[in-house]
Amino acid sequence: MSRPRSDGGMGVATGGPSLANGILANGDSGHRTCESDFRGLDRPGVAGAAAAPLPPPPPPPSPSTLPAGIRRAPDEERRRLRRCVEAATKGFAIGAGLKGGLALFSVLVRLKSRRSLRPSARKAGVFTNEEAVVLALKETLRYGLFLGTFAGAYVSVDEVIAAFGGHRRTAGWRSLIAGLIAGPSMLLTGPNTQHTSLAIYILMRAAVLASRCGIKSERFGGLCRPLTWLHGDIFLMCLSSSQILSAYILKQDSLPSSYKSFLNKHGGKDAVILQGVKEIASSIPFSNLDKIEKYYKSISVDVKLDPNMKVPCSIVHGNQSCSRHFITFLFQEYGRAIPVYLPVYLVPALIVHRQGLLKRPYTILGKSLLGTARSSLFLSVYCASAWAWTCLLFRILKRCNIPMVAIGTFPTGLALLIEKKTRRIEISLYCLARAIESFFTCLADAGLLPQASKFKRADVAVFSLATAIIMHCYAQEREVFRSKYLNVLDWVFGVPLSPDNEHVKKS
Template sequence: MESTAASHLLNSVVEVVARITSHALTDKEKESVVEGFRSFNKRLERIGSRNSLRQLAIESQKWRRRRQTPRCQHEDTSCVQNSIRGFIKAFLVGFGVKAGLSAASQLLSLRAFTRPRLLLSGFSRDTLGFAAFLSTLIGSYKAFLCAARHIRGSRSSEYTNALVAGMLAGLVSAKLDRNRSRRTAIALYLCTRAMQYGCIWLFERYVAQQQTEDDMIRRRLMQRAHSINTIIPVGPRRGRVTEAPPSPDCSAKTMPRPTRGIGALGGPGVEAAGGDSGGSSGGFAQWAIEFTRKYASSALMVVSNVGLIYPLVFHTESLSRGFANLLMVGSGYDSLNPRRELNGFKAIGCHVVGERAGRGIPAGMPTKAFFSQIPFAHKVADALDSTIHHDHVACGVLHPHTTSCTLGVAGTFLRGLPYAMRLHIPFNIAMLLLFQSQRLLKNPVGTLRSLVKSTVQSSVYFTLMIVGITNSTCLFRKAIGRDAVGNYILSGIVGGLAILVERPGRRGELSMYCFLRALEAAWDIGVKTGLWWNVRHGEVALFAASMGVLMSIFQNDPTTLSLTYHSTLTRIFGEN
């Protein structure tokens, strides 16, 4: 009796373990577990097992049959498992990366050696909130995508499924990050990416449609030419026809590209197909592709620089603080104003527009004495030499230690280049170790040579951009004899053209970063001037819409994305 009870108890335990295992493991893992249970079952046969292995095998076969006609593309996992695993993995990775970056910054600043507790600063509520935001975003996207596929059917549009899943995941996860400034920055970044790849996707569809229309026109012309040249009545008897040899001008290889529109098919003969067609079809599309590929990033950088220098001078509070610090340190302006306040640029703006517009520094009056009497500039007057006189306020701010604009340009370049080198050397080394470690091991000399070249190239670009944004205004000021708003727009264009010095592969990323900051400043200026108003939780809606567009493209047309960005999204969201 006791042996029977023990047999039933042991068999029940094994059955429970088998059921739990069948829900927790993937199909491949189930098969290995089945083999283990089979070997263990041989020992249980004498005490009357209740076929726990048979039930586990039946469930595994059910999953295998489901996988033969799947609605979802994830393999070896159920939809619930796929979502939960994505959530847990993203939480651990997000928390670890955020805490690791915080600890690394403390080590690089050398403060952690005097205060070791700073290494634990990354294990904070902010880090926990960021990890929860990232994990909820990824896990909920996987869950919503699977739900949309099951609800709408396996043959439903994946574009709509991914769009809806991305938007819902963005709405659910956005508020979990309590850092609003970071949340807004992420939303703006994704918005710029959605605009970029959305335009590329639409343009590719336009080109494909034009190509399809051209092919249809070409086939119709070939059919018409073939029918005219092959059915020719000859001989005295009526109705007798013979086939004439096909015209060499109407062969598939020599058929000219037809004119677009009705004119290509007009006329009773085949003259529309012969001769000059008036331009190759798809010429504009081809030209647009080449122009976009070569100059789109440069054009975007020019627009972005104009959008950055305008708030720097005329709406200083609207400019991103991080970008403002980058400009001040790179140009050496922080030596004039150690507290890094933009009072000097505010003073320039007051003398370009408003009551003081067009006024220069009176002749014979030292710049320091004049600065002490005008708004904002009096806060930087202490750093000036009391014997130097400048003709314009902008010259006194941009090159306070010399009256020569040429020497001011040289000084800005010489101060900015070492800073740019210090900025790019650790960044490029980190990128090399993270993404090109195999290349470094295979070809160390060539890789290091490429590293040095790219670092110098990027540093020169950064320095020229700052010189163009700031000191090139002196050139336009001398050309027209006074300060004007147009001077700063032109200087923004000059600074943007410095992107041509940078490697083509990096132009797009740099342009998108500057465009993001310009877009942020433009929105703030519009709110302050009353052109539009802030919408409560608007960054959440923007984040959700951007996520929907990006996920729809990533899920269905991944070739539209750049290789780097597609690789990044694949690492984050996985294959869905």
């Protein structure tokens, strides 16, 4: 056990190796000198000197003279606390900003229309303008709390594990555990709100990152090579479109309510028209031809439908030809698509490029507007071509059934070629997540998945698994992320500490 450091000890520690070396060099003589000094205290002439008052204690050492380990502890604690608070605040800002921006544009479009609701519409579950505003505020707050809690929980767990286990020893698994623990923050969006599509989408994103890591691996590189196909994203989009658009016509209950509303809006067809197409594809007798005729009469189109028709073209577009309907629908849908993509481009520009926006506003805003126009064109062509491809196939084969609906909607995914390459994989994975959810819902409704109902919050489990993979890749395989995503993650979570230096501080 070391002896407490005295004033002389401080002198050796701070004042010099020369004094210590001199004592060690004197060897026994130095020892004898110390003994003679202590023996002198026993002599009567020296007793009075020993009883004299001691000099005052030295002042406390300044922080600059403290050992590095002691001086660093309060700074590390403050850094950890600051990182947690900043991550939670920034996560809340992103969640509330994105959801609030989308909700704001939706409310503005709704208020601009100024359509009064009929009592029948109220019974159907349509919200008033005041209810829509309140709902938008609640959703904005919930998503802000969700992402804020996720970011704060991840950083907190990451820092706690690093503090107790060390950055170097826990670097290989710390972010995996932190992402897994932070995943259940999804429950803050609503305890009874299912987010299966979101969870599957995040899982798809995690699979892409894992596959990029696998491509670099010598062991798994061969297995992951098909994922590098040039137009694999287009194929996934076509495959997803076949399931989504078929469900839109034949089984809308298999789609989430929000996504079903999105499709009903941009599909551009009334419910009675979809019901007529469903009945002819399912080979069941028509039950609402008179309602379809009344609908067309309400928009000043006089059409007489044949109960013995083989193809539903007259149901879909009345007296218009298929080609004319495609062009007309394209322009109408473009007007509906712009309010969808405007916040998608402008809100991230305000958050991610907030500093550059002051230096070069015209460049950043110009790119945002160009991206809005391009993505709006994609959605317009996608929706218009969905009806065009099915009409073409029905007219060529002179019949309509469920397999033909699935086949006819498959090439609709080719519209994704309009988007730039960097956005194609995002859109295709998003639609693939919706398609997978719809597909398994159809299987469960058909009784082919009887155990599916037992997993009440499988979306939370899937989301937690996905975020564990993503955050592990973020900490250990940062090169698999695109720079723009990496910049956002670094801004929210802070640049991960290097395992090679446990005391690196975020500047």
